[in-house]
Amino acid sequence: MARIGYARVSTLDQDLDGQVSRLTVEGCTLIRSEKVSGGSREGRTELATVIEFLRAGDELVVARLDRLGRDTRDVLNIIYEVEQRGAFVTVLDPHVSTQGPMGHVMLTVLGMVAQMERRFIRERQREGIMRAKASGVYAGGKRRLDRDRIRTMHADGVGPAAIARTLGCSRMQVYRVLRET
Incomplete structure (x- = not known):
């Protein structure tokens, strides 16, 4: 039986150290991490790797349920996939595990709360952007790709x-930049 940790943050400028430290203290022998949105499973290659690696009796450990996902259906699908491999999921804060009979109920409720929280975050973000646009101070998000370099390389x-591959982004992002010109 192995304890395998999974840590995730949503953006490149966020820090994974707190989650990784907590998972290490909890005895995880292997920890995979990524910087990608938890709004969907798309692009979450480390999570896919962890699930594929799990064997019967293994435990997938996350610091908080929202690190596993922000959508109730996704979270429940992840838990289902983990259990199909004979493994189980443990959330450290609050401590809940699918190994016990009440774990599924608690994780379903926590998943619903995470999804609701994500909706509130998006709603507050939209309102803030609308206020900033109305007052003329909205400049848009920070550009993460060097557009000039993409055009020069092309x-x-x-x-x-x-x-x-060189810039560590998707082809679709490259195509979007090239279409801008």
């Missing part, structure tokens, strides 16, 4: 897939 004959 002009030098480098293909979108190679540009994406």
Whole structure:
């Protein structure tokens, strides 16, 4: 039986250290982490790797349920996939495990709360953006890709897939930048 930790933050500028430290203290022998939104399973390759790695009797450990996902259906699907492999999920804060009979009920309720919280965050964000636009101070989000470098590489004959690999982004992002011109 292995304790395998999974840590996630939503953006590149957030820090994983607190979650990783907590998972280490809890005795996780392997910890995978990623910086990607928990709004869906899309792009969460480390989570997919962890689930694929799980064997019967293993335990998937997360610091909080919202690190596993922000959508109730996704969280329940993840738990189902983990259990299909004969493993179980443990959330550290609050301490809940699918190993016990009440664990599923608690995780379902916590998943619903995480989903509701995500909706509130998006709603507050939209309201803040609308207020900032109305007062003329909204400048948009921070650009994460060097658009000039993408255009230069493309002009030098480098293909979108190679540009994406070099810059650590998706091909779709490269195509969007190239369409801007």
